[in-house]
Amino acid sequence: MSRGPPxxxxxxxxSPSP
Known part of the structure; x- marks a missing residue:
């Protein structure tokens, strides 16, 4: 989970959040 906050x-x- 290193694509922004959940x-x-x-x-x-x-499924990362935009």
């Missing part, structure tokens, strides 16, 4: 807790790290 969009929501519980989401997989495979």
């Amino acid at each position: 969009c929501a807790a519980g989401t997989s790290p495979a």
